Amino acid sequence: MLIKFFKPYISGNELKYIKDLFDNRLDLSGDGKYTKMAQEFxxxxYHVNKVFLTTSGTTALELAVRLLDLKPGDEVIxxxxxxxxxVNAILFSYGVKVVFTEIQKDTLNIDPKDIKRKLNKNTKAIMVVHYAGVACDMDRxxxxxxESNLKVIEDAAQAIESKYKNKYLGTIGDFGCLSFHDTKNVTCGEGGAxxxxxxxxxxxxxxxxxxxxxxxxxxxxxGEVDKYTWVDVGSSILPSDILAAFLLAQLESIDEITKKRLKAYxxxxxxxxxxEKHKIFRIPKIPKYAIHNGHIFYVIFSSEKDRNFTMDFLRKNGVQATFHYIPLHSAPQGIRLGYKASDLKITENVSKCVMRFPLYADMAKEEIKYVAKVFEEAMKKLHGK
Ligand SMILES: Cc1ncc(COP(=O)(O)O)c(C=O)c1O
Incomplete structure (x- = not known):
């Protein structure tokens, strides 16, 4: 059996909406009928004041950072x-410093205590990432x-439908950035908001x-001006209405998609x-304040060796397990910024020990059972029974 790491969900209306664009000779460029409908949706x-579709989660982040109007010497945590x-989004602003910060061991989200430690008079903003669609500790x-008059950008690329207490992720800070990449719960191939x-x-x-x-x-x-002209430095961040049509169909199925993903999770x-009792790995706990969207099912091994053995074993048996992220502070570009691996020990350790399982809305019970069976074989080999 081959179990793919992800498979996009197809709601059924994607082609119908795209066909409507062609049948009615509607504009295919950005901000057309379906862009407006998807934004309004x-x-x-999610009770958002204003939504703009973007060409990716990446460009949503870049746009959010541009709106902070940072100056050389400013710092972002x-x-x-x-x-x-x-982090690329920050570095596009000339002279702005990235301040890398530790994560919490339970959620792998930014550690509010370390944010406080890293604050100084140059700090202008905090960017939080709701890893696996599980909320950061947003009240703190x-x-x-x-207290420090900082802006907050939520990288909610993985977090559509997820909540912190009763608030949707992406709506708590000043800006929220969503991704509709193929690997995300809702997709249009490449897209964001x-x-x-x-x-x-x-x-x-x-x-x-x-x-x-x-x-x-x-x-x-x-109709607010009689001609349009160049008024600021900008980019091309509008997705085509063809993508927005695809996206709207997906968004309309979000309840079903989330339900199915949570069932698989x-x-x-x-x-x-x-x-878990063998202590070879642990399954992360979801904090009480978080309602998540089943974006990622992952476990954390006690050692890199056991993680690598299990991942290889799964792959050899047709299960596309994977891991991420190589920490940014110790990646080549992070080193160039002056960091070294030992600066963030929890992050380094977690990155070596995380393993992600295949997960998609349409995953059959039999597929999950197969993955669990192969995983069980790996565990038996590891603890010697
Ligand atoms: C946490 C996080 N931020 C940003 C992005 C970038 O999103 P996109 O691929 O839509 O540009 C991703 C995508 O994987 C992500 O996981």
Whole structure:
């Protein structure tokens, strides 16, 4: 049996909505019928003040950082245990310093205590990453941000539908960034969204301009100016309406997708928890304040050797298990920024010991049972029974 690491879910309406664009000769560029519908869907369902679809989670992060208006010498606190895009977004602002921060062992999310340690007069923002769609400790983080007058960007790339207490992730900080990459719960191949959690018109207008190549074309389309022109430095961050049509169909199935993913997650947990007693690995606990979306099922091994053995064993038996992230502070670009591996010991250790299991909405019970059976064989080999 071959168990793929991920498979995108198909809701059934994707092609119908795309066909509507062609049948009715609608515009295929950005900000068309389906972009507006997808944005409105997100605004209503997740109570967001303003949503802009973007071409990726990466460009949503870049746009969010641009809106902070950072200056050379400013510092941004960010976890090292994340995808490169979180930190690239900061480094596009010339002279801005990235301050890598430790994670908590239970959630692998940024450690609020370490944020406080890393604060200084140059700190302007905190970027948090809701790893595996499980919320960071947002009350503590927002309290620190308020006390020190810092902006907060939530990298909610993995966190659609997830909540911190009763609030949807991405809506708590100043900005939230979602990803609709193929590997995410909801996808359009490549795509993303920026949540703007303020009704400050200047910020919203600035976002409109940056994503429209630095022009005020959005204003022109609304009839607010009689011609459009170059007004700021910008980029091309609007996805085509073809992608937005695909995305809307996916978004409309989000309840079903989340339910199915959580079912698969809980089944994994049930099948694997009996092997936890050997202390070869642990299944992370979800904090009481978090309602998650079943984005990732992962375990943390006690040693890198056991993690690598198990991952190889699963792969040899057709199960595409994997790991991430190589910590950013000890990656070649992180070293170039002046960091060394020993600066963040928890992050280094976790990264060597994490293993992710295949998980997708349509995963059959039989597939999960097969993965659990192969995993059981690996555990038997490891603890010698
Ligand atoms: C935590 C995190 N941030 C940012 C991104 C980037 O999203 P995208 O691939 O849509 O650019 C990802 C994607 O894997 C991610 O996991």
């Amino acid at each position: 997100l605004e209503k369902k 960010v976890p090292s245990f994340t995808f490169s895009s979180t 983080i927002m309290k620190t941000a308020k 920026l949540y703007i959690n303020t009704d400050d018109k200047k910020i919203i207008e600035k976002a409109e301009i940056i994503r429209e190549k630095g022009t005020n074309r959005t204003k022109f389309f609304r 809980n089944y994994y947990k049930k099948l694997l928890s009996k092997y």
